[in-house]
Structure formats: structure tokens, C-alpha cells
Amino acid sequence: MSINADSGVAVIGAAGFLGRELLRHTADLGLHATAVVRGGPELLADIAPEVVLTSETTRQFDTVINLAYPTSGHPKAYARMTQDIVDRAVSMVKPDGRIIHVSTLAVFGGAVDLPVVLGPAPQGRDTPYVDSKRQAEGGLVERQQRGDFALDIVRLGNLVGPASPGWGAGLVARLAVGRPAAVTGAPGWSNATDVRNVASYLTHLHLSPPPRSAARYHHVAEFFQASWLSWLEPLAGCLGVPVVYAPLRDTELPFGLRAEMGEILGSSKPRKLYAAAAEETVAGSLVRSVMGRLPESMFRRAKGPEVISPALRPVSRDEQRFLRIIAGLHQFPLGVEDGWAPAVSHQESVRDMLTWLERN
Amino acid sequence: MTVGIIGCGAVTESMYARAVLGDPSLQVSWVSDLDPSRAAIVARAVGAKACPSEELIVQADAIVIATPPASHEALIGECLAPGKTILCEKPFVTTAAAAEHVTSAAAEIGAALCVGHFRRLYPQVALARQIVALGVIGAVSELSLSEGGRFTWVANSGYTMNERTGGVLWDTGSHTLDMALYAAALDEQPMSGVSVSAVERDKAEPSHDYAATAVFDADGGRITCRVHFSRTQALPNLVRIVGDRGSVMFVAGFDDRVRLSTGTGTMVIPAETEFTNLDECFSRQLHEILVDRDGHTFAGARFVGQVAVLEALSDAVGDGR
Numbered sequence: 001m002s003i004n005a006d007s008g009v010a011v012i013g014a015a016g017f018l019g020r021e022l023l024r025h026t027a028d029l030g031l032h033a034t035a036v037v038r039g040g041p042e043l044l045a046d047i048a049p050e051v052v053l054t055s056e057t058t059r060q061f062d063t064v065i066n067l068a069y070p071t072s073g074h075p076k077a078y079a080r081m082t083q084d085i086v087d088r089a090v091s092m093v094k095p096d097g098r099i100i101h102v103s104t105l106a107v108f109g110g111a112v113d114l115p116v117v118l119g120p121a122p123q124g125r126d127t128p129y130v131d132s133k134r135q136a137e138g139g140l141v142e143r144q145q146r147g148d149f150a151l152d153i154v155r156l157g158n159l160v161g162p163a164s165p166g167w168g169a170g171l172v173a174r175l176a177v178g179r180p181a182a183v184t185g186a187p188g189w190s191n192a193t194d195v196r197n198v199a200s201y202l203t204h205l206h207l208s209p210p211p212r213s214a215a216r217y218h219h220v221a222e223f224f225q226a227s228w229l230s231w232l233e234p235l236a237g238c239l240g241v242p243v244v245y246a247p248l249r250d251t252e253l254p255f256g257l258r259a260e261m262g263e264i265l266g267s268s269k270p271r272k273l274y275a276a277a278a279e280e281t282v283a284g285s286l287v288r289s290v291m292g293r294l295p296e297s298m299f300r301r302a303k304g305p306e307v308i309s310p311a312l313r314p315v316s317r318d319e320q321r322f323l324r325i326i327a328g329l330h331q332f333p334l335g336v337e338d339g340w341a342p343a344v345s346h347q348e349s350v351r352d353m354l355t356w357l358e359r360n
Numbered sequence: 361m362t363v364g365i366i367g368c369g370a371v372t373e374s375m376y377a378r379a380v381l382g383d384p385s386l387q388v389s390w391v392s393d394l395d396p397s398r399a400a401i402v403a404r405a406v407g408a409k410a411c412p413s414e415e416l417i418v419q420a421d422a423i424v425i426a427t428p429p430a431s432h433e434a435l436i437g438e439c440l441a442p443g444k445t446i447l448c449e450k451p452f453v454t455t456a457a458a459a460e461h462v463t464s465a466a467a468e469i470g471a472a473l474c475v476g477h478f479r480r481l482y483p484q485v486a487l488a489r490q491i492v493a494l495g496v497i498g499a500v501s502e503l504s505l506s507e508g509g510r511f512t513w514v515a516n517s518g519y520t521m522n523e524r525t526g527g528v529l530w531d532t533g534s535h536t537l538d539m540a541l542y543a544a545a546l547d548e549q550p551m552s553g554v555s556v557s558a559v560e561r562d563k564a565e566p567s568h569d570y571a572a573t574a575v576f577d578a579d580g581g582r583i584t585c586r587v588h589f590s591r592t593q594a595l596p597n598l599v600r601i602v603g604d605r606g607s608v609m610f611v612a613g614f615d616d617r618v619r620l621s622t623g624t625g626t627m628v629i630p631a632e633t634e635f636t637n638l639d640e641c642f643s644r645q646l647h648e649i650l651v652d653r654d655g656h657t658f659a660g661a662r663f664v665g666q667v668a669v670l671e672a673l674s675d676a677v678g679d680g681r
Contacts (some may be wrong), residue, residue, distance in 0.1 A: 042521045043622055165594040172596045177617045178628030360506045360588050360598050
């Protein structure tokens with residue numbers, strides 16, 4: 001396939017944070033990128049030369065950059081939605097064309113718990129988000145092996161930059177109201193990538209020769225060794241608040257079916273039922289008469305401890321997952337093509353996030 | 361009290377239908393929409409009868425107006441009758457004059473007119489109001505608010521993209537501004553002398569990114585209100601109320617804590633609350649207005665000042681881009 005800077009580029013899922021930055025970047029370079037969105041085309045009118053609705057376009061493009069993934073609806077529908085996204089991307093690429101699929105470091109576990117390889121993602125069950133990301137990668141690889149298009153899979157680190165919804169506005173909200181934003185005793189590697197560097201890399205790939213046969217993998221996290229504190233402390237300073245730390249134990253998730261089911265079913269253990277029933281009238285009277293007949297040692301075992309230490313009470317699952325990411329126990333090293341270097345430095349990224357906060 | 365809903369668009373389908381189905385004491389008897397097929401969908405969902413609005417207005421004791429904002433003033437006028445309860449979706453109406461007119465008319469005729477700003481029940485908003493009311497931060501002089509993120513709400517009528525009062529300022533900004541005014545206890549104060557400066561918007565209304573500074577007189581003082589709302593970029597999503605002795609800060613989304621800062625330090629105060637999510641606040645609002653008939657928190661007269669500020673922000677010239 002010949003490289004043509006003006007060859008048709010479609011950006012699926014262009015309405016989000018990365019999509020908008022990518023459209024701005026390609027426009028600055030004089031490239032014509034068509035934004036493909038589910039709705040609200042008016043919201044891209046100022047930055048996209050062309051916006052089409054997913055439901056209405058039948059065009060094909062030389063390069064399809066897919067940013068889309070399930071973000072709404074019930075998680076049980078994510079598998080179908082992911083398949084639809086894969087099918088759409090494949091249907092939109094011309095024969096001998098190219099798909100650049102944007103994925104995430106989370107295919108190695110939300111906190112990069114699994115060994116990182118510049119190759120196929122590990123198998124296994126995980127959260128709906130991770131499952132859908134792994135499914136998309138696997139689905140595209142399978143279609144590429146059967147089809148006639150080139151495939152790049154670009155896994156991103158945690159996306160920072162001015163107006164980052166998750167790692168900008170999300171962190172600011174936590175800092176503002178004193179929710180833990182760091183973990184004591186943890187290295188706190190951010191595995192971060194600035195959205196502007198991602199847009200630059202995706203455009204670099206589009207303008208570079210495509211992979212010849214098998215899918216090619218890329219890992220974009222140019223700030224993987226930077227600490228979260230390098231962002232958090234300036235942001236907290238701007239807000240006039242301290243950074244609150246969570247203990248390392250709050251990052252400890254149960255792993256595996258047995259451990260997870262054990263936690264879920266733990267709420268229905270006899271000791272909890274006794275505690276709930278003992279003060280009731282009819283049920284309580286029955287429970288008390290039954291328990292009263294037990295030998296003391298058996299009674300104490302059934303009733304359980306009088307006091308559960310607050311330190312052992314787990315935080316919510318969502319909170320645990322966030323804290324595991326912020327603890328940054330594992331790194332997601334950079335793995336990019338030669339000839340590209342990030343234009344935005346770590347210092348600039350932090351400074352620009354701070355400017356965004358100061359202005360708002 | 362029999363209830364009818366005029367407007368079977370996205371907010372009715374997603375919010376009102378859910379609230380009705382989750383509260384046995386909330387019974388909707390009639391629904392109406394310019395599109396009969398939409399009315400039929402909602403009617404089936406909530407077990408109501410789809411009918412023309414004229415029939416609904418006559419039959420229902422309480423009427424919910426869930427139509428685009430440009431139609432609110434006229435519809436409120438049609439619904440006003442002695443003993444009726446009217447719950448008008450936000451944004452209330454589109455001019456301060458209209459707000460004064462409909463609230464006066466409602467009072468005169470003996471109808472209860474309420475506005476659906478359910479975020480007043482958010483735990484952090486209620487707590488912030490209590491803190492401000494205690495005088496801890498002193499006299500309020502400044503409000504700073506931002507709310508922005510990717511816009512995914514699909515209004516069936518398309519008004520959020522096509523109508524002047526469908527832009528981010530009226531659609532999202534009315535929510536955030538009301539949180540700030542309510543928490544600062546400025547909603548019960550007459551407001552005057554609203555002026556606007558430093559306007560930056562991406563386009564003429566309906567805009568999708570709007571920032572400005574409004575200044576107005578209320579509660580015996582001059583209040584400076586800095587706003588930024590966006591459908592195209594994430595913003596800090598914080599509300600900050602500054603007084604002469606300190607400030608309170610909370611997030612614009614559903615939450616249960618407030619940061620209080622004074623000259624001597626800062627602390628986070630958790631709110632004691634029964635609510636676990638925003639849907640419960642929405643449902644409670646409906647219950648208070650339509651079942652308990654206690655809608656004083658949402659009484660129309662308390663939103664006149666808010667509309668005046670929104671109108672001034674909307675009419676202000678300048679785009680800065």
C-alpha cells in the first residue's frame with residue numbers, strides 16, 4: 001500500500017477526549033480525518049472537517065483508527081457491543097487498508113498485574129471493561145488473519161493531559177473532597193501518557209509503513225516511570241488541600257473465583273444472621289432459644305467476634321481498583337516504533353494540567 | 361393526587377418512568393406528547409393513558425411539564441388552576457420576566473408551582489447550605505463553578521442542539537448554578553443588577569462551551585459568580601462558595617462530603633444521608649412535591665433569581681474565540 005498523507009482516515013469514536021485531540025492534531029497537520037460518531041455531530045463541528053454518523057456511513061477508508069469501546073448500557077451487553085465495534089471497524093477499512101486499534105494497558109489487568117508483553121493479550125476473566133478490551137483485540141487479530149488489512153494495536157497508558165476526564169478531572173474531584181489519591185508505601189508509577197503524545201503517535205503510525213503480515217503491538221506510556229505524585233502534589237497545591245493517602249491494605253483485592261465468592265457469600269454467614277435476628281421479636285425469640293441451648297463454646301463460634309476492627313473492613317470494590325492503579329505497583333514500559341518521540345514532556349504535561357485547573 | 365406528564369422525551373423515559381416504577385405511592389394516570397408514539401411508549405411503561413395535553417390538564421391534579429424549556433412559560437400558563445400542583449422541569453423558564461409572571465400567577469390563582477432542580481437534595485449541597493447558614497464562612501461574596509464533560513444526553517426533540525435555551529449554559533449550567541445559589545442560601549434572596557463580563561463561548565447559543573463572570577446584588581452584598589460549562593471538555597466540576605471568613609467546596613456530581621476552609625485550616629465534613637445515588641434524590645423530589653405536597657424546597661419563586669442570572673449570561677455579547 002502506498003503511503004499518502006491525504007488517504008482517507010476515519011476515526012471511530014471521535015467524540016471523546018482522545019478523539020477530539022486526534023482531530024485537532026490531524027487538522028493541524030493538514031490531514032483530512034473523518035469523524036465517525038454515534039450521535040451529536042454538532043459537537044465536533046469546530047474541529048472535524050467531516051463528521052458522519054455510525055448508523056449512516058457505508059464508506060470505506062484507507063485507514064481506520066478505532067477509539068470506540070462500550071461506555072454505557074448494562075455490562076452484560078458489552079460483549080455484543082464490542083463485537084459490533086469490531087465488525088464496524090472491519091467493514092469500514094478498504095481492502096489492503098489499515099486498522100489502528102486503540103486499546104489499553106488494562107488488558108494486563110487494571111493495575112498491570114500480569115506480565116506485560118508486546119504481543120497478544122493474556123486470556124482470562126476480568127472486569128467488563130477489561131473483558132471488552134481483550135475481546136476487541138482478539139476479535140480484530142482474528143479478522144486480520146482471515147482478511148486483507150494491516151493491523152496495529154496501540155495500548156495506551158493512563159491518559160493524562162489538560163481536561164483529562166479520568167486522570168485530570170477525576171483526580172481533582174478526589175483531592176478537593178479529601179478522598180485518598182495516593183497509597184502509603186507504594187511506588188506510585190503512573191504509567192501515564194499525555195493525550196497530545198498519543199495523538200502524535202497515532203498520526204505517526206498512519207503516515208508510516210503498515211505492518212506486513214501479523215498484527216503489530218505498541219505500548220504508549222512515555223511517563224511510565226513518573227510518579228502520580230508529580231501530578232497530584234501540584235494539583236493539590238493549587239486547590240489548597242493536602243493529598244490524602246490510603247493504606248496499602250486497601251488495594252488488596254480478592255483474586256479468583258473462590259476468593260471473590262467467599263466475600264460475596266460472607267454477608268450471609270450464620271453469625272451475621274444471628275446479629276440481625278437477635279433483637280427482633282418473633283425471629284429473635286426463636287434464634288435466642290436455639291442459641292441458648294448450644295454449649296457456650298459452640299455459641300461463641302456461631303456468633304462470631306463481638307468487634308470487627310475497622311481496619312479490616314474493606315473499602316468498596318471500585319475504590320480498591322482505583323487505589324491499585326494509583327499505587328502503581330507495576331510498570332508498563334514504553335514500546336513504540338522508531339522515529340517517534342513524544343513532543344510533550346512530563347514537565348509540560350504537569351504544567352498544562354495545572355494551567356487547566358487554575359483557569360477553571 | 362392524580363398525576364399527568366406532558367412531554368415524553370428522554371428525561372421522562374429515563375428519570376420519571378424509573379422513579380414512578382420504584383415508588384408505589386407515585387401513580388401517573390395520563391401522559392401526553394406532540395409525538396403520539398412517544399406518548400404510547402411511556403404510557404405502556406408507567407401504566408398510564410396517553411391523551412392530548414388538553415385532556416391531561418383538565419383531569420390531573422398534578423402536572424409535570426417535561427418539555428423543552430422554550431415551551432415552559434406557555435404550558436405553565438395553561439396548567440394554572442386553583443389547587444393544581446405543577447412541577448416544571450429545569451431549566452424553569454427562559455427570562456426573568458417570565459419567571460416573575462408565572463410565579464405571581466400561580467400564587468394568585470392558588471396553584472403550587474415547583475421546579476425540578478433535584479440536585480438540591482444532593483447530600484453535599486444540603487450540608488453546604490447548613491454550613492453557610494451557620495455563618496461559618498461569613499458573608500458570601502463569590503461563587504466559582506464549573507461543570508463539563510462529554511455530552512451523551514440525547515434529547516428526542518433535538519432542542520439541546522437547536523434551541524437557544526438548549527445549550528450547555530441552560531441545560532447543564534442551570535443545574536450547577538442552582539446548586540451554588542441554593543447552597544449559598546441566595547435562592548431566597550431577591551437579586552438585582554446582574555452584569556456579565558469575560559464571556560467566552562464556542563458559538564452563538566445554543567453554545568457547547570461557555571465561560572463568563574456575572575456580578576449581581578443579593579443578600580445586601582455584591583456577589584461575583586464565575587462559571588464555566590462545557591459539553592466538549594472535562595472541567596474540574598467543582599462548586600466553591602467564598603465568604604469573608606472562609607469557603608466551602610464540593611463536587612458538582614452526586615456526593616456526600618464538603619470541604620470547609622477557613623483562615624486557620626481546612627477539613628472535609630461528611631454528610632449524613634439516606635441517599636446512595638442521584639436517582640434516589642430525584643425520586644424523593646417527586647415524592648415531596650407530588651405525594652407529600654411539600655414542595656417548598658422547589659417552590660418556583662425561589663428560582664427567579666437563578667433565571668435572571670442565566671438570562672444575563674445567555675444574552676451577554678462576546679465569544680472570545
